[in-house]
Amino acid sequence: MLEAIFELFVPLVVASIIDRGIAGNDRAHIIKCCIIMITLGAVGLISAVSAQYMAARAAVGFATRLRHDLFKHIMSLSYGNIDELGTSTMITRMTNDVNQAQTGVNMFLRLFLRSPFIVFGAMVMAFTINVRAAFIFVVVIAILSAVVAAVMYYNIPLLKKVQDRLDKITLLTRENLIGTRVIRAFTLEKSEVKGYRTANDGLYNDQRSAGHLSALLNPATFVIINLAMIILIYTGAMKVDAGILTKGQVVALYNYMSQILIELIKLANLIVLLNKAVASGDRINDVFAIKPAISTVKDPGSEEGGPLGIEGNEGVNVPYIEFSHVSLNYSKTGDEALSDIDFTVNKGETIGLIGGTGSGKSSIVNLIPRFYDATSGYVRIGGRDVKEYDIDELRKMTGIVPQKAVLFKGSIADNLRWGNENATDDELYDAVRLAVCEEVVKGKGGLEGMIEPGGRNLSGGQKQRLAIARALVRKPKILILDDSASALDHVTDLKLRKGIEGIDYDPTVFIVSQRTSSVQNADRILVLEDGCIAGWGTHEELLENCGVYREIYDSAFHEG
């Protein structure tokens, strides 16, 4: 800003050179003026450097905070939100869009704090020279602002569209990278490429139409300013003629005008960037606008003594886990995934959940750590509604092994310590032994063996076992195995179940499975069909009086 002011003095000095130096034949004055100009330049340099530093600091600081907030926000989204949004768009918003916004802020600080000052400063300076001539400046600046505003107004929606098209391209690329095998197996390469081409052409067309507008901006400013200059000189000529102005002053006015021109052309070049940043900003705001569907209760212990209220209730005659007329609907329009689920579980019991594909087994276990909230009815743990627990506490006492075993880049120990970051190596080994994956760990070179992103260097079964170990490291009060042994062969599966039965801290276990063999030793078994309870009891009881269970049981031993 200071720099801008210093820059504005230069034409005045030049005017003085012409009027006093040249007209008065004063060489000393000319030299003095030139020294002043260089000094002005140097002072300008110093203030510019500090301004740039501030701008960089502010822009980067802004982006850092924004990224932090956005990441935290995304982390707070619930399962339902995740299903809806899709990951790739969250990733592009987190990376691309934030970067665009950072560039935008930096440019804004650098130029918008400078250019308007130069523009308006030039105007003010013009006023000091000659009020009437300065009105030309006012008109010009008004017209230019209108032009810039109009271009921005029409361009931002177009750029947003471009960004959305880019999203689509990203999606297609990602899908194709992940699904290459299937695409090649179906020999669909050609149609995929065609689909991509269409999307790409769409992007191209939108980029072009956004480009038309920004292409106009620069020539338009050029024309307006130059016209103004010519008018300025023409009227200036008359004024000099009439003796109102000096020639040097006309030159100064002209210089101010060309300074405006330069600034505006720079501005026009960067307005495209700024437009992009605004469009990106909108996309980021879209994410922020999503409210996490599940909110946590702060300070849960305040109403009921201990932090969990679980231990305290042990002696009392309250069921440990209670589902009371629970139903669940993932989307407002679809059918219910669960309807009127009602059962209770005692502490330390092992419960099997069995049922057909899509019968709601996973939905039930997902309600316990509150990945979703029941649409109606209650889920209570230790007599308290799960909604009254602090969500972290709730999840810390449950160890869940999801269907799809996901491991992260890092050492095996790092991965296992997700369960409990303070676990000792011995504790890790205990869990590893329980999950029957000692030889997996050994094969990778011990606990410090590295796992590639997504666990790519492990087979499906190895991943599942490590995922189970990870949940066991937590020593959870409630252990949930959501069909997490599907990739294991029967021998390993059996060893695993035997191990879990013998755990000394006696957790309540939920085993979700497709096979009766995995659940038949459970204390009680819940049989589900189409989101309703079809049977509830021990293996023997169910075999006797539950048709669905018998069918499932028989199917596994079909013709056996």
Added chain:
Amino acid sequence: MTEKNSRRFTVNRIMQYVGRYRISAVLSLIFALLNVAAGLYVPILIGRAIDCIIQGGTDYKKMSLIILKAVISMIVSSLSLWLMNEVNNRLTFSIVRDMRNEAFLKIHALPFDYLDPHPSGDILSRITADVDQLADGLLMGFTQLFTGVVTILITLCFMFAMNPFITLIVVFVTPLSLFVARFISGHTYDMFSVQSGIRGEQTGLIDEMIGNLKTVKAFSYEDKAVSRFDEINTRLEGASRKALFYSSLTNPGTRFVNSIVYAMVALFGAMSVLSGGMSVGILTSFLSYANQYTKPFNEISGVLTELQNALACAGRVFEFMDEKEETGDAVNGDGKYPKGNVKCSEVDFSYDKKASLIENLNIDVKKGEHVAIVGPTGCGKTTIINLLMRFYDVDSGSITVDGTDIRDMTRHDLRSSYGMVLQDTWLRYGTIRDNLKMGRDISDEDMIRAAKEVHSHSFIRRLKDGYDTVIGEDGGSLSQGQKQLLCITRVMLSLPPMLILDEATSSIDTRTELKIQDAFLKMMEGRTSFIVAHRLSTIRNADHILVMKAGKIIEQGSHEQLLEMKGFYYELYNSQFA
């Protein structure tokens, strides 16, 4: 290749793309010249007009004429500027579109050798983010670098024509500006590389954490993730701040040099006006030129950093594009479905050439036979599928279909004669209908019939919009079993002569499996089928069972034969009744 060479190589590659749009490139050049020349003529005219201003005796007639000229050249200049912008937009966007198309084609031309071990996120960012960055760089390069250089040259000429002496002064001072710019951009480059390194690390973390958000939440790892994120974020902040600050130094730096130039011109100019060497009008235009002349240096130095960034990105894109493609395809594909006699003889194969995996594999399957492959996890079952489909080529030995080596068939012919259902279900963003039809010409009736046979119809119907329900990336909220049912339905709709079922029903409950068993049997009837499964009930009806362990076939025969052998198969089979 040295760094300099590779950079030159990259530039050459980009020029090849530009070469495709030769006419546009030439047009862009012409418009740039016109724009600059006409634009620079304006100050001269204005200088002359100012000379016409004399107190009390202005020559309006002469001035009007000059002003008319100025208006014309101004219009020419802005018109050509506009056209140049349009041409440049078209040029860059076309180039970028071409590159994307080619890169995408490349995905499908790459062998799994490359695709399997490379993180898809990295390839993704090359095709999307890097190409985008390149587009920005190219656009700036064309518009600003081009005009910048032209402006400098033409201004120099004009100035020289007006006053050679002062021009020389200008020429002597400018290298200073270049030197400053160079010094700064050299430092900036290093900082930018540090920055993009950290940024890559951050993207990796984001990709993992957001990609697997459900697991993150299940372990309430959110806070930990945020703190890991913050750690990288803080480092990124430091690096970016430095990079940004240093890169933005160029501008004030060169501007300072400019103001020196400006002052010098004013000084010497005024002196020569005094000594009668030039008029005040010429001095005015000279000063204006001095401004115009130095301006491009600012821009060029800015553009250079941008270009360096773009070049680095282009390098990454080209690196991907130059990856070795799948070995050539046979040309004599007859497009006919083979009958389905498959034979593997003396096949050796391993992913990692240091550790052998499959050795001396011999399988002979007659048309219509069903072969089941069983064994513990990681024993190489899926590898055999990879070889049969020619996702990988065998190291030695051969696989033949109807007596023809599969390397002598086109991949298209080979693969379209297999129907495949994999353990890893892959569904795309789109409607259920799109996912089932996969762009093939299939009527709705056929689709629904197949869905009913596979028992996917009932759950599809219950979805929000039935067959028109849009499912998210990778199946969204569908369960694993539902996804598998969809994949099976998809294969039911094509039914080529050979089938591969790799753990096709692993996530489907046994009862549903039993229900679709009929459909399966019908589907496999008369078709050579390869079935990989750990659930032994699925495979007991197979004609031939291969029991694998550690890459080798240790037992083979029918279900009964194998049970009698009381070997590994017997042990496996009985474990499920334990």
